[in-house]
Ligand SMILES: [Zn+2]
C-alpha cells in the first residue's frame with residue numbers, strides 16, 4: 001500500500017478526514033486527529049448496485065487508517081445501523097485500540113465479529129449518553145439523539161483547538177417510544193459555550209418541515225389490525241426496534257401472537273429484548289414453526305425482506321417456499337420501510353408474488369406505515385441554531401444534499417457574528433482547524449473497496465487469500481440457459497472447472513451428475529422462482545456446493561451463471 005500518499009498531521013492542528021459518507025449515502029466513516037492521536041468515528045458499509053455482480057458490500061478505503069498505524073487509538077460509534085457499523089470487523093483488524101459505543105450498538109457488532117472469527121477480547125467498551133471518555137489530547141462526550149432505533153448518540157469532541165460536534169444520524173422525535181429524549185439542552189449548552197465546528201447529517205435536507213415521530217405510524221397500523229381478516233405480515237428492517245415495539249404492543253391490544261421471521265430479525269429482536277430495548281409480554285411471542293398451529297387472524301409476522309432480498313423471509317414466503325409461513329386470500333403484507341434506491345425492481349417483484357398468493361399488499365404510498373429516521377429541513381435548522389458553530393461541515397449525503405445543507409446553514413446563520421463559514425468537504429478531504437482558521441488543505445486516499453462476503457473477501461485487496469482458496473479447492477462454473485418465457489432449462493447445463501483436479505473420466509461422471517442436480521433443481525422450482533434470477537442463482541449455488549462437498553469432499557468456489565434466452 002502506498003503510504004507516502006498520506007500526508008502527516010500538521011502540528012497544533014485538528015485534522016478531520018471524512019473517509020466515507022460525504023458524496024454518497026452509506027459507508028460513513030471519519031478520522032479525527034490531533035498530532036499523534038487519531039480517533040475514528042463510525043465504520044459503515046454501503047450496499048452495491050444490483051449490476052455490481054459478485055459484490056456484497058462496499059466499505060471505505062482504509063489506506064489512511066493503515067498509514068496512521070499505531071497512532072489510531074480508538075473507534076467511536078454513534079449507533080448500530082449497517083452504514084455506521086458494517087465495516088467494524090475490517091477496521092478492527094487494522095488497529096489495536098478500544099471500540100466505544102452504547103450497549104445496543106456494541107451488541108449488534110458482536111455477531112459480526114463472530115462471523116469474521118474475530119475475538120475482540122476486552123476491546124468493546126460500553127458507554128452511556130452523558131459519558132465522556134478521554135483519548136490522549138481528545139475527549140469525546142456522548143450525547144443522546146433520537147433516530148429510528150434505540151441508543152443513538154451524537155458526539156462532542158474536544159481538542160486543544162476547540163470542540164467539534166458530530167450529530168451522527170438523527171431526527172428530533174419529541175415523543176420517543178422508549179421515553180429517551182433528544183438532548184436538546186446539551187446541544188444548546190455546547191452552543192452557548194462555543195463550538196468550533198458542526199458536522200451535520202444531511203440525509204433528509206431536501207424534505208420540508210419536520211420528519212415526524214415514530215409513533216406516527218400507529219394510526220395506519222391500527223386500521224390494518226382492524227381490517228385484516230387473516231395473517232398480518234409486516235416486512236421491516238431488522239434494526240427497526242421501535243417499529244417492532246409498536247407492532248408488538250398493537251398485537252397485544254388486538255390479541256395476536258407475534259412471530260419474528262428471518263435470521264437477522266430473530267437475532268436483533270433477541271438482542272433488543274435481552275438489553276431491555278424491546279419488551280414482549282409473556283405468552284405473546286411464538287416461533288415461526290408455531291405459526292401453522294394458530295388461526296391466521298391470530299398471527300402477526302415481523303419479517304425480513306422489505307427490500308426484496310432473494311434470501312430473506314418475505315421473498316420465500318411470497319413464492320410459497322417458506323417452511324412455516326404461507327399466504328392466503330385474507331392475509332395482508334405491509335412493506336414498512338423505504339425502498340433503498342436500486343432495490344425497486346426486486347421489491348416490485350416480491351409484491352407481485354404476494355399478490356399472486358391472493359394477499360393484499362400495503363406500502364407507505366398507500367398508508368402511513370413508515371416514517372423516516374432522519375430529520376427534515378426544520379430539524380436540521382434547529383440543530384444549527386442551537387449549536388451555532390463557527391464552521392459547518394455537512395455530512396451523510398450525496399454532493400447534492402451536502403451542498404443544499406451548506407446553503408441552508410448560511411441562511412440560518414446569516415447576520416451572526418462572527419459569520420459562519422461552510423466547508424463543503426468530500427471523502428478524502430483533509431479539513432484543518434488551527435489558530436489561523438479552517439480550510440480544506442489537502443487530499444488523503446479515499447474511495448470504495450468492494451467486498452464479496454460469500455467467498456472471496458476484499459476484491460482486489462486480498463488476492464493472496466483468494467489464491468490460497470482457489471488453489472486448495474478450485475472453481476466450478478455452471479452455465480445454465482433457461483427460457484425467458486417458460487423458465488425451463490434450454491439444452492444441457494455446461495460445467496467448467498479449474499483447479500478442481502480429478503481424472504478425466506471421474507470428472508466427466510461427476511459433471512454429468514452435477515448437470516442432473518441442476519436439471520432437478522430447476523424442475524423442482526416453481527415458475528415464479530425460475531423467473532427470479534437472484535433466487536435461482538442462490539438455489540443452484542447451494543445445491544451444487546452440497547453436491548461437490550458430498551461427492552469430492554472439497555468446497556470449490558461455485559459460480560452459477562444463469563442466461564435467459
Ligand atoms: Zn442510522
Ligand SMILES: [Zn+2]
Pocket residue numbers: 028081083084169
Ligand atoms: Zn446512517
